[in-house]
Amino acid sequence: xxxxxxxxVIGAGIIGLAHAYHLAKCGRRVIVFERxxxxxxxxxxxxGMLWPIGQPQGIMHRTAxxxxxxxxxxxxxxxxxxxxxxxxxxxxxxxxxxxLQEFAGGATAGGFECELLRAEQTLRKSPVxxxxxxxxxxxxxxxxxxDPREVVSTxxxxxxxxxxxxxxxxxxxxxxxxxxxxxxxxxWEADRAFVCTGDDFQTLYPEVYAHSGLTRCKxxxxxxQPYGKxxxxxxxxxAGLTLRHYKSFxxxxxxxxxxxxxxxxxxxxxxYGIHVLASQNGRGEVVLGDSHxxxxxxxxxxKPEIDGLVLGYLNTFLAxxxxxxxxxxxxxxSKHPTEPYFTxxxxxxxxxxxxxxxxxxxxxxxxxxxxxxxxxx
Numbered sequence: 001x002x003x004x005x006x007x008x009v010i011g012a013g014i015i016g017l018a019h020a021y022h023l024a025k026c027g028r029r030v031i032v033f034e035r036x037x038x039x040x041x042x043x044x045x046x047x048g049m050l051w052p053i054g055q056p057q058g059i060m061h062r063t064a065x066x067x068x069x070x071x072x073x074x075x076x077x078x079x080x081x082x083x084x085x086x087x088x089x090x091x092x093x094x095x096x097x098x099x100l101q102e103f104a105g106g107a108t109a110g111g112f113e114c115e116l117l118r119a120e121q122t123l124r125k126s127p128v129x130x131x132x133x134x135x136x137x138x139x140x141x142x143x144x145x146x147d148p149r150e151v152v153s154t155x156x157x158x159x160x161x162x163x164x165x166x167x168x169x170x171x172x173x174x175x176x177x178x179x180x181x182x183x184x185x186x187x188w189e190a191d192r193a194f195v196c197t198g199d200d201f202q203t204l205y206p207e208v209y210a211h212s213g214l215t216r217c218k219x220x221x222x223x224x225q226p227y228g229k230x231x232x233x234x235x236x237x238x239a240g241l242t243l244r245h246y247k248s249f250x251x252x253x254x255x256x257x258x259x260x261x262x263x264x265x266x267x268x269x270x271x272y273g274i275h276v277l278a279s280q281n282g283r284g285e286v287v288l289g290d291s292h293x294x295x296x297x298x299x300x301x302x303k304p305e306i307d308g309l310v311l312g313y314l315n316t317f318l319a320x321x322x323x324x325x326x327x328x329x330x331x332x333x334s335k336h337p338t339e340p341y342f343t344x345x346x347x348x349x350x351x352x353x354x355x356x357x358x359x360x361x362x363x364x365x366x367x368x369x370x371x372x373x374x375x376x377x
Contacts, residue, residue: 008190013043016196018368024163035172045331054246057110067366078158081282221289233280241275
């Protein structure tokens with residue numbers, strides 16, 4: 001006789017793990033299926049930035065802040081390393097500083113806790129920032145750094161110990177006809193299913209994805225050698241290029257002019273969708289990136305030119321001693337061109353959630369809570 005579960009979660013990336021966490025806390029009997037021996041997709045191939053500052057004001061920013069609350073609860077319960085680093089957006093040109101000033105002027109009304117800093121105030125926050133040419137920065141205290149590899153490997157064990165969540169790794173779900181699921185050459189039973197399979201558009205409900213408008217995005221990233229206690233980044237860092245990337249800055253009046261300057265002066269950065277971020281994990285490694293290539297431009301071969309552009313721009317704002325690149329990789333995530341995420345219910349008691357773009361770490365726990373609430377738990 002088959003064992004029956006209240007809920008099946010398909011995918012053990014961070015979105016799937018967030019669903020399993022919420023469901024288990026509601027007292028549901030949960031099983032999680034993951035096609036790999038561990039999740040190997042976008043959930044472990046990112047900066048580990050919980051980044052509310054990047055979400056536009058309104059429901060998505062509130063979701064990010066709620067997600068942050070739940071993240072802290074889960075991280076502390078599971079004993080997973082995290083650091084409340086905050087973030088700095090650095091301006092080395094007057095037009096960048098103007099955008100930051102415009103954003104800061106409406107920040108409080110928009111629910112953001114941030115502050116415009118002068119150059120000397122910035123250097124007190126982060127002495128590793130390059131001082132030459134620094135005009136101003138935007139300080140936000142809400143951002144948190146985690147190590148995605150540790151999160152994705154540790155949370156399943158915690159969920160099993162604490163809530164008896166069952167995990168089936170190396171077990172791809174190939175068909176769902178509730179209460180029956182087909183996975184790993186056998187059948188399973190569950191009352192509901194939450195499909196959190198990232199950019200896999202072929203295995204389950206391909207007809208839904210075909211009409212979803214979702215795209216794939218490839219990003220190249222790097223990681224330094226560990227610095228241990230010899231050098232500390234402090235706040236996670238971004239610079240001017242980032243202002244054209246996150247929707248939180250989209251309503252700043254002078255942003256179009258700034259974008260036009262970048263396009264004229266640095267067309268190669270626009271070509272590859274490059275903006276440069278830096279974080280430092282609990283092992284002391286500095287994580288760097290990234291780029292954005294979409295759909296037809298995606299290929300399995302990484303471009304040394306992109307890494308060179310990232311490192312060159314990094315050198316304009318961050319003094320990293322004896323930087324050695326210990327690892328290079330790329331990740332691929334799904335993204336909707338106009339919506340902050342994609343959700344669908346292709347069958348009764350089945351819910352899909354994907355397409356969160358580069359905000360999966362930031363939004364995961366908040367979105368999962370909302371999806372489960374809408375599903376009736």
